[in-house]
Amino acid sequence: MNNKYLMIYNEIVAQIKNGEIAPGTLLPSENELKDQYDTSRETIRKALNLLAQNGYIQKVRGKGSIVIDISKFDFPISGLVSFKELAEKMGGKSKTIVNELSLIIKPDSYLRHQLQLNSKDQVWKVVRTREIGGNKIILDKDFLAAKFVPQLTEEICENSIYEYLENELNLKISFAKKEIIVEEPTAEDRSLLDLEGFHNIVVIKNYVYLEDASLFQYTESRHRPDKFRFVDFARRNH
Amino acid sequence: MNNKYLMIYNEIVAQIKNGEIAPGTLLPSENELKDQYDTSRETIRKALNLLAQNGYIQKVRGKGSIVIDISKFDFPISGLVSFKELAEKMGGKSKTIVNELSLIIKPDSYLRHQLQLNSKDQVWKVVRTREIGGNKIILDKDFLAAKFVPQLTEEICENSIYEYLENELNLKISFAKKEIIVEEPTAEDRSLLDLEGFHNIVVIKNYVYLEDASLFQYTESRHRPDKFRFVDFARRNH
DNA sequence: AAGTGGTCTAGACCACAAA
DNA sequence: TTGTGGTCTAGACCACTTC
Numbered sequence: 255m256n257n258k259y260l261m262i263y264n265e266i267v268a269q270i271k272n273g274e275i276a277p278g279t280l281l282p283s284e285n286e287l288k289d290q291y292d293t294s295r296e297t298i299r300k301a302l303n304l305l306a307q308n309g310y311i312q313k314v315r316g317k318g319s320i321v322i323d324i325s326k327f328d329f330p331i332s333g334l335v336s337f338k339e340l341a342e343k344m345g346g347k348s349k350t351i352v353n354e355l356s357l358i359i360k361p362d363s364y365l366r367h368q369l370q371l372n373s374k375d376q377v378w379k380v381v382r383t384r385e386i387g388g389n390k391i392i393l394d395k396d397f398l399a400a401k402f403v404p405q406l407t408e409e410i411c412e413n414s415i416y417e418y419l420e421n422e423l424n425l426k427i428s429f430a431k432k433e434i435i436v437e438e439p440t441a442e443d444r445s446l447l448d449l450e451g452f453h454n455i456v457v458i459k460n461y462v463y464l465e466d467a468s469l470f471q472y473t474e475s476r477h478r479p480d481k482f483r484f485v486d487f488a489r490r491n492h
Numbered sequence: 493m494n495n496k497y498l499m500i501y502n503e504i505v506a507q508i509k510n511g512e513i514a515p516g517t518l519l520p521s522e523n524e525l526k527d528q529y530d531t532s533r534e535t536i537r538k539a540l541n542l543l544a545q546n547g548y549i550q551k552v553r554g555k556g557s558i559v560i561d562i563s564k565f566d567f568p569i570s571g572l573v574s575f576k577e578l579a580e581k582m583g584g585k586s587k588t589i590v591n592e593l594s595l596i597i598k599p600d601s602y603l604r605h606q607l608q609l610n611s612k613d614q615v616w617k618v619v620r621t622r623e624i625g626g627n628k629i630i631l632d633k634d635f636l637a638a639k640f641v642p643q644l645t646e647e648i649c650e651n652s653i654y655e656y657l658e659n660e661l662n663l664k665i666s667f668a669k670k671e672i673i674v675e676e677p678t679a680e681d682r683s684l685l686d687l688e689g690f691h692n693i694v695v696i697k698n699y700v701y702l703e704d705a706s707l708f709q710y711t712e713s714r715h716r717p718d719k720f721r722f723v724d725f726a727r728r729n730h
Numbered sequence: 731a732a733g734t735g736g737t738c739t740a741g742a743c744c745a746c747a748a749a
Numbered sequence: 750t751t752g753t754g755g756t757c758t759a760g761a762c763c764a765c766t767t768c
Contacts, residue, residue: 258757278705283734294758297535312705315735316766320705323608370561428550430726434672436717437693453691454717460546467516467550467558479674479692486670486724492740496738521753532739537754553754554747 259300262291266301270310270321277323281311309487324485329341347387352411353446354381357400368461368472369399376400386481390442390448393476426465433459434484443476463464497538500529504539507558508548515561519549534544534587583624590649591684592619595638604697606710607637614638620647621684625718628686631714640708664703671697681714694720 270274282290287298299329302319305311311319358365358377365377377397384392396415398406410418419425439447439455455476462471505512520528525536539606540557541551549557596615601617615635620629634653636644640663649658657663677685677693693714700709 257755269584282637283735294760297757300756302735309667309669312703313702313735314704314766316733316762317704317735322701322705323707368758429725429727431547432722432726434722434724436720437690443597447557454674463550463560464557465550465552467552469561480672482672484670484672484722486672487667488670489667495736496744497762523753532741534740535738538737540754551754553745556753689755 258291258293259297259304262287262293262298262301264305266308267308270324272319275321277321279321280318281319281321295400308491349385350412351383351385351390352380354379355408355411356404357406365472366399369397370469371399378403380406380415381446383409389450389478390446391478391481393443393446395474395476396447397472399470402464402468425470427462428465428467429463431461431463435459446466447478448475449458449478452479454479494496496529496531497535497542500525500531500536501538501542504543505546505548508562513559515559517559518556519559521556528722545612545727547710568628587623587624588650589621590618590646591621593644593646593649595644601686603635603710607635609637615642616644618644618653619684626714627682627688629716631681631684633714634712636703637708639700640706665673665700666703666705667701669701670695673697674717685714685716687716690717 266281270277275281280363281287281302284295284298284302287302288295291298300339301313302313305319306313309322309324311321312347313319322430356379358379360373361369361371361377362456366373366375366462369375369377371377378400380394380396380398382394382396383390384394384395386392404421408416413439416427420427420458437457438453439449443449443455456479458473458477460471460473460475461469462473502534504513508515513519518542519525522533522540523538525540526533540549540551544551544558546710547560547562549559551557581663594617594619599607599609599615601611604607604611604613607613607615609615616638617638618632618634620632620634620675621628622632624630635707641657641661642652654665658665673695674692675695676691678686681687681693694717696708696713696715698711698712698713699707701706
């Protein structure tokens with residue numbers, strides 16, 4: 255990484271995380287940092303703005319940059335979290351079961367709307383159950399525009415579709431829009447998940463876009479409510 | 493507003509929203525915009541970065557800035573949403589009932605931990621029921637560090653505490669950390685809300701910070717699941 | 731008055747995409 | 750090769766906080 259402001263950002267993040275810089279204290283001023291890192295002030299400011307965006311510091315004009323106490327929170331705040339990352343966090347053994355893998359030749363109007371497709375575009379449908387600690391607690395329903403994904407196998411789905419897309423197909427995912435709602439479980443939820451008497455399902459609708467801003471994937475991730483948790487960080491713009 | 497990059501940002505947002513700039517098309521290049529607005533390229537870049545952060549455009553190196561189709565989403569994406577704003581969005585008549593207003597002289601350890609207080613700090617406790625369209629669907633439990641808020645009346649709580657803090661006390665809220673989980677309803681939920689047989693409650697835990705990064709409010713907003721909706725926009729950092 | 735972060739500039743060089 | 754966005758610089762002036 256030959257990126258100066260990212261290197262500075264990462265160094266300061268590391269210092270905050272390992273306690274070298276205490277929460278509540280001030281960072282060195284931008285002019286001091288500029289000298290320390292032998293760079294320009296704008297470059298320092300880029301690094302500090304990243305820190306502020308990600309909730310590590312709070313910048314105050316006339317005062318300085320205050321280090322925020324992050325100890326109470328599990329980072330990363332927000333962002334695209336894949337099942338693999340989630341499973342690692344929760345600990346316990348995880349497993350993926352592929353319930354369905356099909357190529358829809360004629361998508362219905364709901365799907366065409368969600369993926370903004372022509373009637374001739376085909377769509378991959380993948381239904382997977384996620385098991386953590388012996389319980390099936392997540393049902394993932396993925397719909398991928400086939401024009402971007404020529405091939406898809408059960409093996410790929412058992413591992414990570416994301417890794418396949420990014421590493422093999424070189425598709426770059428750039429951003430996603432999420433919507434979180436709570437629903438009654440469907441018959442499909444009941445049959446594929448270990449609901450254990452829970453009466454609701456947390457549904458995360460995920461619209462995933464590629465680098466050129468084309469929408470290529472729509473995912474519904476259906477979670478048993480007791481295992482669901484979402485963290486968000488929001489800065490207020492005055 | 494004598495802020496050049498914000499003016500440029502707002503102008504472009506307006507153009508995107510009213511359809512002057514069509515989704516999927518490219519913005520003028522940074523150099524063209526620099527000339528159009530008679531400014532420097534870095535200032536244009538600041539405006540464009542804001543647009544990208546807020547989900548209006550996608551920047552692609554070598555190509556340009558693509559306008560994203562926002563028509564399918566209700567903005568604003570994420571952020572601090574107060575009850576007043578929420579009620580306006582959902583339409584229907586809204587009402588606030590103040591169930592409890594008290595000054596806790598000796599906060600218990602849970603509260604001290606959540607608000608990072610000394611044992612001598614006092615805390616305001618406010619419990620309010622929110623009614624929309626004739627149904628009590630939200631239970632808000634607010635805890636405010638009293639060192640920042642000397643006075644609090646039932647009248648203030650019936651309107652907006654936020655407005656009181658920002659306009660009267662001149663406290664500036666700068667950012668918040670949210671955690672969303674799903675719980676079983678408590679006895680309190682059952683007695684104060686119209687649960688109508690729902691078996692779960694969506695709990696939004698909100699940690700609110702002031703401009704100087706001091707934590708001053710902890711809020712639990714408990715929503716009936718059928719009326720809950722959360723929207724998020726996440727950019728992936730490659 | 732001195733020090734802080736916020737904005738703005740004009741110019742340079744680089745990485746990448748398209749023709 | 751040309752044009753795009755990404756990074757970096759050195760310097761200027763401003764708004765705000767603190768002493």
